[in-house]
Amino acid sequence: MIKKAVIPAAGLGTRxxxxxxxxxxxxxxxxxxxxxxxxxxxxxxxxxxxxxxISGKGKRSIEDxxxxxxxxxxxxxxxxxxxxxxxxKHIENMANIHFIRQKELNGxxxxxxxxxxxxxxxxxxxLLGDTIIDSVIPxxxxxxxxxxxxxxxxxxxxTVPWENVSRYGITVGDNLSTKVxxxxxxxxxxxxxxxxxNMAIAGRYILTPQIFRALEKTPRGKGNEIQLTDAxxxxxxxxxxxxxxxxxxxxxxxxxxxxxxxxxELALKRKEFSEEFEEFLRxxxxxxxxxxxxxxxxxxxx
Ligand code: UTP
Numbered sequence: 001m002i003k004k005a006v007i008p009a010a011g012l013g014t015r016x017x018x019x020x021x022x023x024x025x026x027x028x029x030x031x032x033x034x035x036x037x038x039x040x041x042x043x044x045x046x047x048x049x050x051x052x053x054i055s056g057k058g059k060r061s062i063e064d065x066x067x068x069x070x071x072x073x074x075x076x077x078x079x080x081x082x083x084x085x086x087x088x089k090h091i092e093n094m095a096n097i098h099f100i101r102q103k104e105l106n107g108x109x110x111x112x113x114x115x116x117x118x119x120x121x122x123x124x125x126x127l128l129g130d131t132i133i134d135s136v137i138p139x140x141x142x143x144x145x146x147x148x149x150x151x152x153x154x155x156x157x158x159t160v161p162w163e164n165v166s167r168y169g170i171t172v173g174d175n176l177s178t179k180v181x182x183x184x185x186x187x188x189x190x191x192x193x194x195x196x197x198n199m200a201i202a203g204r205y206i207l208t209p210q211i212f213r214a215l216e217k218t219p220r221g222k223g224n225e226i227q228l229t230d231a232x233x234x235x236x237x238x239x240x241x242x243x244x245x246x247x248x249x250x251x252x253x254x255x256x257x258x259x260x261x262x263x264x265e266l267a268l269k270r271k272e273f274s275e276e277f278e279e280f281l282r283x284x285x286x287x288x289x290x291x292x293x294x295x296x297x298x299x300x301x302x
Pocket of ligand 1: 008009010011012013014015016026054102104105106107108110111128129130131254
């Protein structure tokens with residue numbers, strides 16, 4: 001049974017500046033819902049209600065989002081807006097959420113190390129706070145299923161385009177089934193020409209508490225940060241790791257292009273927007289096609 005999850009959410013979000021200068025990227029909205037609420041919902045849908053969020057400077061709005069807002073609730077009750085009132089109550093009661101601050105940003109590995117007192121006796125899930133995975137079965141549940149079968153550290157993987165391998169931790173291994181791989185090697189952000197595969201780590205993990213000992217031995221790596229992937233190398237040698245090929249679509253909200261695509265794709269899935277929004281998209285594409293036909297060389301830049 002996996003009962004705890006850790007959500008690292010302390011990072012600077014430099015890829016999404018200037019928006020992230022004073023706002024956490026984990027609060028970037030998909031229409032009206034912050035990214036991290038989707039991540040917390042994935043935990044809850046996977047049976048996990050004890051969640052530790054690794055927070056940091058400038059991240060107070062994450063705490064406020066999951067807290068009670070008495071004034072707002074009173075106002076909604078006065079307005080007899082039952083739907084929104086119930087929605088707000090749902091957010092504040094979603095899970096048992098704890099916070100710890102990562103005072104210096106020393107990387108994802110260091111962020112996870114901050115969970116050692118909370119998770120030292122049992123395996124736990126890790127979900128990156130800026131990554132949403134749209135799937136039928138929550139991806140954390142998919143990893144829990146693998147953990148229950150193999151009893152080892154599990155990492156979520158997906159195939160990515162070869163030109164993007166240098167953005168990810170890349171894995172190599174032998175197939176145990178169509179969906180599970182026994183890992184042989186892990187490389188953090190390899191150059192395209194040195195990458196042994198295009199199977200990338202997808203922002204979800206089930207880690208055993210041995211990760212904390214591994215992190216203690218991990219020197220600073222890429223970007224002078226403590227990399228989780230480097231610590232996983234130690235675990236790979238000591239106790240083995242399996243990777244689960246996820247069924248779902250991953251969106252890295254810390255990346256501007258993914259943010260745009262997420263907004264469009266998830267808006268098309270929302271009942272109240274889908275019809276009108278689809279019509280708008282079709283009209284927009286038709287307009288673009290028309291303009292291209294009339295003026296093939298002209299490019300628009302805002
Ligand atoms: P990223 O590497 O995408 O976050 O980490 P970042 O450093 O904020 O990104 P850029 O490159 O500057 O845009 C993935 C997750 O891990 C958290 C981030 O908040 C994000 O949710 N993280 C990262 C931490 O909690 N602490 C860190 O030191 C680094």
